[in-house]
Amino acid sequence: MTKARILLIGSAIATLAASGVYAQTAQPQPMQPQTMQMAPGSAAPMAPQAQQPMTPPPQNLVAPAPTDPLVQRRNANAEANAEYRASKKASKAEMKAQNQQAKAQYKEEVKNAKINRKADKDAAKAELNATEPSTPKDTGLQH
Numbered sequence: 001m002t003k004a005r006i007l008l009i010g011s012a013i014a015t016l017a018a019s020g021v022y023a024q025t026a027q028p029q030p031m032q033p034q035t036m037q038m039a040p041g042s043a044a045p046m047a048p049q050a051q052q053p054m055t056p057p058p059q060n061l062v063a064p065a066p067t068d069p070l071v072q073r074r075n076a077n078a079e080a081n082a083e084y085r086a087s088k089k090a091s092k093a094e095m096k097a098q099n100q101q102a103k104a105q106y107k108e109e110v111k112n113a114k115i116n117r118k119a120d121k122d123a124a125k126a127e128l129n130a131t132e133p134s135t136p137k138d139t140g141l142q143h
Contacts, residue, residue, distance in 0.1 A: 066072060 066075075
C-alpha cells in the first residue's frame with residue numbers, strides 16, 4: 001500500500017514539474033544600453049531618443065477543455081441559455097418594431113377613413129341640397 005502511495009505521489013510531482021515547464025512564459029530580452037551620440041558639428045553629445053517601454057506580446061490563455069461530463073454539460077447549458085436569451089432579446093426587439101409599424105399604419109388608415117367619411121358626408125349633403133327645391137317644407141296644411 002505504501003509503495004502505491006509513493007508511486008502516485010511521485011507521478012503527481014513529475015506531472016506538475018512537466019506542466020510547469022510548459023506554463024513558463026517567454027523571457028524578456030535584456031535592454032540594450034543607450035549610447036550618447038555626438039551632434040554633427042558640435043562638441044556636446046545629443047540626448048538619447050526616447051524609447052517606448054517594452055510590452056510583451058498579448059497571450060491568449062485558454063484552459064483545456066474539461067473531460068468531466070458534468071462540467072461539459074454545465075458549460076453547454078450555459079452556452080445554450082446565453083444563445084437563447086440573445087435570440088429572445090432580438091426577437092422581442094423585432095416584434096416591438098413590427099408592432100410600432102403596425103400601430104402607425106393603423107393610425108394612418110383611421111385618419112384617412114375619417115377624412116373620407118367626412119368628404120362622403122359633405123358630398124351626399126351637397127347632392128341632397130342640389131336636388132331638393134329650396135322651398136320651405138311646411139306648406140301650412142294641417143291634417
